[in-house]
Amino acid sequence: MLPATIFEMDMKVPSQRLLLTILVFLTALPLVSINIFLPSMPTIIDEFGGNVAAGVSTVSIYLAGVGIGQLFYGPISDVYGRKISLVAGMSVFAVGSLICTLAGSIELFLLGRFVQSFGAASAIVIARILARDVYGSARAASILGYTLTAATVAAGLSPFAGGALDGMVGWRGVFATLVVAGVLMAVVCLIGVRDGILNRPLVRDRVNFATVFAITRRPSFLMYALFSACLFGSWQAFLAGVSIVVIGLWGYSQSEFSAWWLVVSLSYMVGTMIAGRYSTIYGKLAMIGVGSILIVAGASMLLAMALFDFRHPLGLFPPMSILLIGFGAAEPSAAAGALEASPDRLGVASAILGTMQVGFSILAISVVAYLPFHTALPLVSVSVGMALAAVALHYALRKVASP
Template sequence: MTDSRPPAAAIPWRLVLLLGALTAFAPMSIDMYLSSLPAIGRSLAARPDQTQATLAAFFAGMAIGQFVYGPASDRLGRRPPLLAGIAIYLAASLVCALATNIHMLIAARFVQALGGCAGAVVARAVVRDRFGHADTARVLSLMTLIMGLAPVLAPQFGGLVQLAAGWRAVFGVQAAFGVVIGVWVLIALGESRSAETLSLARSENPLRAFGALLRMRRLVGYALAGALNGATLFTYISGAPDLIMGTYGHSALVFNLLFAFNAVGIIGASQVNRLLLRRATPDQVLARASVGSIVAAFLLSLAAWTGWGGQWTVLPLLFAALSIYGLMGGNTMAGALSVDPQRAGSTSALMGSASFGAGAIASWAGGLLHDGTPRPTAGVMFACLVGSALAIFLLALPGARKLQA
């Protein structure tokens, strides 16, 4: 029996590299400054909850801003909103570096996210403009490889910059990153929006576009699955510093190394996903990975609640649960973008906003339940992954039993 699937498209590596860099705005902006939070608190006379609010403000900006860039990229083209977002990111990064109080920094971080989220929204839309469903999943996995370098390298580099020149220099580096990416976009990124997308975008307002998408059951399923899967990552990001350095008493250096190691796990899984897609469809991989994620999260919760093995059980299981994110993220996004390709920008925005919105809620829940143990982080991750599986099997993939056969 011959394989009826179309052959994989040739990969334009220069484009993938640029699009991967565009998706790195968020991890660069988050991971570079995590180890600087204590120094920021001392410098600006801020309480720990106020310094943590700079992270929450960034999540909120990422969730809100994508609702603007998605429809704008369908209507105006991919390049203009992207360049505008990068300009906003650059200006806000400089304000962050010059902040004189914590409230100014919180506000600047919010605006920084409003600009930086343009990169991820437009990058995903460009991928869907150029590729079909299966190839979109492959290219998104490659972009994860590039984007994944940020959480591996950014904490180390940010720590070195902070030690050498102070926390303000970290935001200076982020501003420089915005300049480099902006110039790269001007030189190398051509317009990819189709005439069909333009015609549809001009015929409806953004609210109507989002309303149409939300009436599509499969797309809602992919969006919820992707958002709740992403929420596990944000739960880990917000809880990891306290868990690793507070609960388990490790140094900032060990924290950065463990953070990088978990990022490598996500990157590795995303590349395993790319290999699996040679023999299976994105939906088949997604269904099986979802089951695996629940198993890993259940064992993590069991270890966290019983205390069996302590950190030597919790940390490896945390690595396993996070790594499966690399098998699911690209496939949920590819699935959603395949439902209505003519609204790729709006779909990308909806997916990204849902992910950051769910991440903000999950991070808040983890903080609210904080008790100095790994139980809140493990419990929230397990709940999110169960919800993600329900969205996959009940909404996105009504024939999921056949997919696992």
């Protein structure tokens, strides 16, 4: 019988504190990379000829690279081990950041962003796997909750750091900093992720469509993966259109919008803190149950405010904050549950989960991009619809998955 976690094996492993620190940095790096250059975006657009559409597309290109990258790194981590996959991914991240730093055209800059995000995908997909590998199924949701809390704080502070760096050394200095971060993370993973048996091939056969199909047809996987992916889509839909509604349609200032935005940003962090504290005590299904109650409550309030055309930030941000607390409380359990449904193919399962999250996010953003913004209702309908679909699909599939 295999041991529940690698701490039960007779092998040298990094301390739990060191490994948890590595997981935090792995989880934070992709999020920081998205946000840290946002204050520099107008400067980058101006320097490369004022192509606003190309500048804005850096976000969608980054998401695409993350989605494709997870499909790559997840399966190879099953075959070649977690450490080598992480070191390779962080090296690719550093190379992509270097391309951005030296870019002389918007096309080369966009190429660099794709390469950067392709490398960053290794951190996203393998951090989830390591949490499951090392801490076992029972503690994985709690560990993911704590790492997401720290990563959310880092992501929230990164635009301030990016703005300060831009002011001191210019936007290229921001990406040069990411080059250094990528190199350091590659070295840290090479030295610190001594996962013993996990460095040897875990499976001998290569991944094919049959493997992917076998995982995606399992109700025990889908009930968690669809829950997570739909909620990511709900959040990204809101994110894509809320500034258009509040600033462009309702006429509030950027400073007023930023103040309300801080409330929403902190809400998800509160949820992940709850997950970190209570997931081990109450279990995955209980945490998803509590999260679902908050999600439905927040979504219902959000929809009601939109139907009455309540044109005040109070009609958007507090209800979304309730929804995000529920999301943050339930998401680590959903991620851990999806991996637990495929213990023989953790890398592939994590890759599919991440790609579904990105895919649903891109779908939601694409729908919002074509909406008429005469009221907040179209935006809210997409966000609420995906949130309620997450809860409905989870409980429907739970009945199928139950023996």
